[in-house]
Amino acid sequence: MTHPTPAAAPVSTRDRLLDAAAELFYREGVGVGIDALCRRAGVSKRSMYQLFGSKDEVVAASLDRMAPAYQALLLPPADDDRPPRARILHVFERLEKSAAEPDFRGCPFVAAAVEVKSPEHPASLVARRNKDALTAFFRREAERAGAADPALLARQLTIAFDGSSAQAVVQARGLDGLAVATAAALLDAAGLRARPED
Amino acid sequence: MTHPTPAAAPVSTRDRLLDAAAELFYREGVGVGIDALCRRAGVSKRSMYQLFGSKDEVVAASLDRMAPAYQALLLPPADDDRPPRARILHVFERLEKSAAEPDFRGCPFVAAAVEVKSPEHPASLVARRNKDALTAFFRREAERAGAADPALLARQLTIAFDGSSAQAVVQARGLDGLAVATAAALLDAAGLRARPED
DNA sequence: GTCACCGTAAACCGATCGGTTTCCCTCGCG
DNA sequence: CGCGAGGGAAACCGATCGGTTTACGGTGAC
Numbered sequence: 409m410t411h412p413t414p415a416a417a418p419v420s421t422r423d424r425l426l427d428a429a430a431e432l433f434y435r436e437g438v439g440v441g442i443d444a445l446c447r448r449a450g451v452s453k454r455s456m457y458q459l460f461g462s463k464d465e466v467v468a469a470s471l472d473r474m475a476p477a478y479q480a481l482l483l484p485p486a487d488d489d490r491p492p493r494a495r496i497l498h499v500f501e502r503l504e505k506s507a508a509e510p511d512f513r514g515c516p517f518v519a520a521a522v523e524v525k526s527p528e529h530p531a532s533l534v535a536r537r538n539k540d541a542l543t544a545f546f547r548r549e550a551e552r553a554g555a556a557d558p559a560l561l562a563r564q565l566t567i568a569f570d571g572s573s574a575q576a577v578v579q580a581r582g583l584d585g586l587a588v589a590t591a592a593a594l595l596d597a598a599g600l601r602a603r604p605e606d
Numbered sequence: 607m608t609h610p611t612p613a614a615a616p617v618s619t620r621d622r623l624l625d626a627a628a629e630l631f632y633r634e635g636v637g638v639g640i641d642a643l644c645r646r647a648g649v650s651k652r653s654m655y656q657l658f659g660s661k662d663e664v665v666a667a668s669l670d671r672m673a674p675a676y677q678a679l680l681l682p683p684a685d686d687d688r689p690p691r692a693r694i695l696h697v698f699e700r701l702e703k704s705a706a707e708p709d710f711r712g713c714p715f716v717a718a719a720v721e722v723k724s725p726e727h728p729a730s731l732v733a734r735r736n737k738d739a740l741t742a743f744f745r746r747e748a749e750r751a752g753a754a755d756p757a758l759l760a761r762q763l764t765i766a767f768d769g770s771s772a773q774a775v776v777q778a779r780g781l782d783g784l785a786v787a788t789a790a791a792l793l794d795a796a797g798l799r800a801r802p803e804d
Numbered sequence: 805g806t807c808a809c810c811g812t813a814a815a816c817c818g819a820t821c822g823g824t825t826t827c828c829c830t831c832g833c834g
Numbered sequence: 835c836g837c838g839a840g841g842g843a844a845a846c847c848g849a850t851c852g853g854t855t856t857a858c859g860g861t862g863a864c
Contacts (some may be wrong), residue, residue: 518775553856807864812858818852
């Protein structure tokens with residue numbers, strides 16, 4: 409490979425725009441104007457409207473772009489061979505850690521879905537898809553652990569996740585073990601103790 | 607009593623404004639303009655800025671005004687003499703019922719706090735205060751039921767409440783028993799079975 | 805060399821933003 | 835009857851909204 413991206417372009421215009429969008433929309437809400445966004449991203453409005461048909465599409469695309477990083481932040485590494493219970497609680501430990509930071513504004517997907525209101529908004533579709541991915545992770549681990557109803561447990565854990573996020577946002581302070589404790593209580597209620605016994 | 611409110615004034619200007627504000631801000635978000643709000647409320651901007659110093663104060667005041675109705679919708683009546691577990695689950699049954707309606711947009715307090723972003727925004731203070739009221743209800747019932755750690759259980763139940771709300775918003779469909787099941791699981795994990803035995 | 809492409813800068817559009825001000829009408833009350 | 839307060843209608847303010855357009859610059863491929 410020579411240099412298909414000519415070395416003087418460290419990131420594409422599209423990526424620069426979407427990275428700035430993800431950060432701005434998360435920090436200040438999707439209500440920020442496209443002038444402010446393009447100024448921050450160092451991208452002209454012309455380029456933006458060449459890449460995307462509307463601001464709504466930019467919102468959705470920026471959510472989509474930051475999704476892998478968000479999942480990597482929360483989920484345990486693939487080579488983590490701890491038992492399912494530990495892998496599940498890992499997510500809540502990470503949530504508590506990020507919720508303790510002063511610029512925490514809750515789950516970006518939930519925030520976007522709440523702000524745009526419409527369930528048909530492209531950003532809502534992205535949010536739904538990514539919430540499903542988190543639930544799917546929980547379900548796989550619940551299955552591995554031999555839960556009686558893995559799908560139910562997974563949805564309860566997703567509720568604990570989003571509820572903990574909301575709590576941290578409204579109370580404007582860290583969770584102090586509450587998220588982990590709630591997830592653990594749900595695991596206990598489902599009959600999953602520390603020893604998965606398989 | 608003669609007629610202190612002169613019969614030709616079914617509701618005050620202030621109440622008309624705040625009722626319209628609560629409905630509009632919930633349905634479309636706090637981003638709606640004051641022109642649209644005043645048009646809907648049948649109140650002039652002049653009157654609005656005489657009653658409130660800024661739009662932010664209107665947002666906070668509208669949340670404050672609808673709070674009693676919201677609590678009445680969720681909490682069991684005072685003369686309900688069912689055991690604590692049933693009174694707690696009552697809240698989640700009501701949540702599921704309202705989440706099934708197509709115009710459900712989640713908890714209005716959480717939505718407002720998420721939208722305004724700033725924890726110091728007057729609306730965030732109102733949201734915090736009202737979330738604390740729900741947690742306080744849970745804690746009172748948990749104490750009555752003899753929970754080992756009523757404060758912890760109450761916060762877990764609040765998490766289940768907000769998480770269920772978020773789930774319904776993101777998935778854009780009803781909860782189908784999930785909220786009640788999650789709350790019940792938390793009650794089970796806390797050792798509170800159907801019989802409070804005191 | 806030059807041509808085509810990608811991108812920026814900036815003007816421009818009508819509409820709306822939060823907020824202020826002026827004018828006028830309609831009451832209740834003395 | 836007169837008067838003052840309350841409140842609606844609407845003009846007005848500068849700024850910004852989402853979105854389009856024109857004009858120009860730099861750069862790689864041929």
